[in-house]
Amino acid sequence: MKGLWIISIILLSYVARAQDNETHFKDTRVVNGYSTEVERKGYLKFIISHRFGAFNNDFLGNFFGLDNAEVRLGLDYGLTKNLTIGAGRSTLNKAFDGYLKWKICNQKQGVPVTITLLSSLIYRTLDNLSIPDDDTPINRLSYSYEAYFSRLFGDRLAVQLSPILTYRNLVTLSEENHMVYTQGLTIGYKLTQKVAINLEYFYTPDGQNQDITTNPLSLGIDFGTSGHVFQLFFSNAQAVTSPYFVNSTTGNWLDGDIFFGFNISRAFRIKAYK
Amino acid sequence: MKKILYSLLAISILLISINWKKDKVDPTVSAILQKNGATIPQHFKEKFTETQIQQGKELVIQGRTKYQGKKSRPISKHFTCVTCHNTVKETDNLKFANSAQQRLDYAYKTGIPFLQGSTFFGIVNREKWYNGDYQKKYGKLVDSARNDLGAAIQLCAQECSQGRVLEQWEEDAILAYFRSLELKISDLTLPSSLIDSIQENLKITSQRLQEFYPLNSPATFTTPDQEKPFLAQLTGDYNNGRKIYNVSCKTCHKPNGVSFLILDDSKLTKQAFIKNLGSYKDADLHQITRWGTYPHSGHKPYMPNYTLEKLSHQQLKDLETYLTTIE
Numbered sequence: 293m294k295g296l297w298i299i300s301i302i303l304l305s306y307v308a309r310a311q312d313n314e315t316h317f318k319d320t321r322v323v324n325g326y327s328t329e330v331e332r333k334g335y336l337k338f339i340i341s342h343r344f345g346a347f348n349n350d351f352l353g354n355f356f357g358l359d360n361a362e363v364r365l366g367l368d369y370g371l372t373k374n375l376t377i378g379a380g381r382s383t384l385n386k387a388f389d390g391y392l393k394w395k396i397c398n399q400k401q402g403v404p405v406t407i408t409l410l411s412s413l414i415y416r417t418l419d420n421l422s423i424p425d426d427d428t429p430i431n432r433l434s435y436s437y438e439a440y441f442s443r444l445f446g447d448r449l450a451v452q453l454s455p456i457l458t459y460r461n462l463v464t465l466s467e468e469n470h471m472v473y474t475q476g477l478t479i480g481y482k483l484t485q486k487v488a489i490n491l492e493y494f495y496t497p498d499g500q501n502q503d504i505t506t507n508p509l510s511l512g513i514d515f516g517t518s519g520h521v522f523q524l525f526f527s528n529a530q531a532v533t534s535p536y537f538v539n540s541t542t543g544n545w546l547d548g549d550i551f552f553g554f555n556i557s558r559a560f561r562i563k564a565y566k
Numbered sequence: 567m568k569k570i571l572y573s574l575l576a577i578s579i580l581l582i583s584i585n586w587k588k589d590k591v592d593p594t595v596s597a598i599l600q601k602n603g604a605t606i607p608q609h610f611k612e613k614f615t616e617t618q619i620q621q622g623k624e625l626v627i628q629g630r631t632k633y634q635g636k637k638s639r640p641i642s643k644h645f646t647c648v649t650c651h652n653t654v655k656e657t658d659n660l661k662f663a664n665s666a667q668q669r670l671d672y673a674y675k676t677g678i679p680f681l682q683g684s685t686f687f688g689i690v691n692r693e694k695w696y697n698g699d700y701q702k703k704y705g706k707l708v709d710s711a712r713n714d715l716g717a718a719i720q721l722c723a724q725e726c727s728q729g730r731v732l733e734q735w736e737e738d739a740i741l742a743y744f745r746s747l748e749l750k751i752s753d754l755t756l757p758s759s760l761i762d763s764i765q766e767n768l769k770i771t772s773q774r775l776q777e778f779y780p781l782n783s784p785a786t787f788t789t790p791d792q793e794k795p796f797l798a799q800l801t802g803d804y805n806n807g808r809k810i811y812n813v814s815c816k817t818c819h820k821p822n823g824v825s826f827l828i829l830d831d832s833k834l835t836k837q838a839f840i841k842n843l844g845s846y847k848d849a850d851l852h853q854i855t856r857w858g859t860y861p862h863s864g865h866k867p868y869m870p871n872y873t874l875e876k877l878s879h880q881q882l883k884d885l886e887t888y889l890t891t892i893e
Binding site: 314315332333373447448482484485486518519559561563564565566 | 628629630640642643644645646649821822824825826827828830832833834835837838865867
């Protein structure tokens with residue numbers, strides 16, 4: 293409780309910069325989760341999300357985690373300046389995902405936070421051989437409904453809260469809920485105009501998933517250039533899409549379940565500038 | 567019936583007199599020059615339709631239009647003409663249209679951007695285009711563009727806009743739109759004696775009238791090293807620098823603008839400028855304003871440079887003062 297007060301006072305000690313349209317994060321994603329940023333209108337972004345195998349899982353034998361890595365390839369497109377559509381395919385569960393992301397408002401005078409909503413659908417194509425009768429197409433679907441509220445304090449510090457609701461059509465264990473609530477916290481700090489460090493944490497209250505699941509915690513650094521963003525990070529979660537990383541993470545930092553990963557994105561102008 | 571006829575006649579006479587009065591009071595500059603024996607430029611010889619003017623306007627502002635019932639291809643994926651050029655007057659007095667500070671003051675006053683390119687307003691009344699040091703940038707490509715407005719439009723579409731060759735109907739449409747922006751006598755700030763001469767249909771020399779608007783836009787390039795001695799002698803004006811930053815830099819470097827680099831008033835941005843001053847990298851204020859950047863394979867968008875006529879030594883000093891002062 294004391295810690296929370298201290299953090300609040302530190303945050304409040306920054307005078308909020310109520311500038312219209314100032315970006316809070318370097319990219320539309322932070323580590324595994326999304327940020328309040330959306331893709332620019334008419335731009336197509338190609339994203340590679342790569343997570344090497346864990347340090348404590350025969351790291352050298354797996355060639356620094358390359359052999360047991362997970363990857364997602366994705367494309368995002370800015371339909372309008374506030375609406376982004378995206379799709380991707382992950383190696384984990386051989387899952388396809390698609391989403392719509394809508395930025396409702398920007399932080400500015402009279403509006404204390406930037407708000408963005410996201411709705412996504414994930415379809416697992418990897419067969420679950422342990423439950424062949426229940427492994428129907430409809431049961432392979434999962435959904436995620438997310439809201440992001442971010443605020444820029446001063447020039448450098450961005451804090452984002454993201455309540456997330458995930459729904460799994462199929463759960464195989466009695467202690468698993470179909471609907472799971474998770475609270476995300478993301479903190480970004482701009483070191484320079486082009487470099488920022490990030491912390492991302494997702495807290496799922498007990499009683500919704502198996503006891504062995506843990507909360508994903510990630511630390512990363514972003515490098516922005518013209519058209520590219522390079523994100524490097526360490527995380528105890530190897531999955532890239534929610535609901536997988538919020539519901540299926542079992543890694544523990546203290547046990548060495550640490551995955552090194554990167555996101556690389558490149559944006560291309562598709563629609564003529566107007 | 568008689569009453570209706572007399573009313574119609576009265577209305578017709580009134581309308582004719584209004585139009586006649588309008589023509590008499592506000593003729594175009596080109597009409598006055600031609601009346602006084604000046605040579606007719608090629609781009610004044612053709613007649614254009616309202617449809618062409620509208621198509622040209624859309625091509626200039628949006629980069630595409632409708633032609634024969636279908637949407638045309640965008641001229642460029644990366645820029646439209648108005649990314650770098652205004653379509654309205656840029657100074658109160660057109661005699662000073664090439665004054666960088668008068669352009670800046672007018673831009674700040676009226677809310678128009680302060681841009682690297684010259685305005686299209688009155689472009690048809692000029693005699694030369696792609697002047698001065700643009701030869702250094704475009705070489706032989708300016709040979710035909712300098713003396714022919716149509717060729718200048720093509721050069722701009724292909725090189726400056728990183729677009730494509732315009733079809734003939736597009737070039738004609740843009741010319742038609744530019745013709746609609748030609749100067750009228752009322753746009754000039756003339757002494758009363760000259761206005762009287764015009765109104766009394768007296769002969770005036772072309773040279774006399776042409777003193778009051780620009781015949782071309784001079785362009786002088788410079789480099790950071792060449793400019794250093796000039797900047798060293800100047801004292802920067804913080805407020806003028808802030809004006810330039812707001813109406814010029816931020817016009818392109820804004821969210822959803824033409825550039826990935828977004829500029830703001832944060833300390834981070836200013837610290838980046840401070841750190842890179844004198845480094846000769848793209849992040850060096852002097853380097854980027856005087857050299858700009860260049861398109862290259864895989865990344866066509868670029869930043870055009872500021873000539874001395876579009877950003878004076880003093881203005882660059884002012885901008886430097888603003889960006890290197892953290893409050």
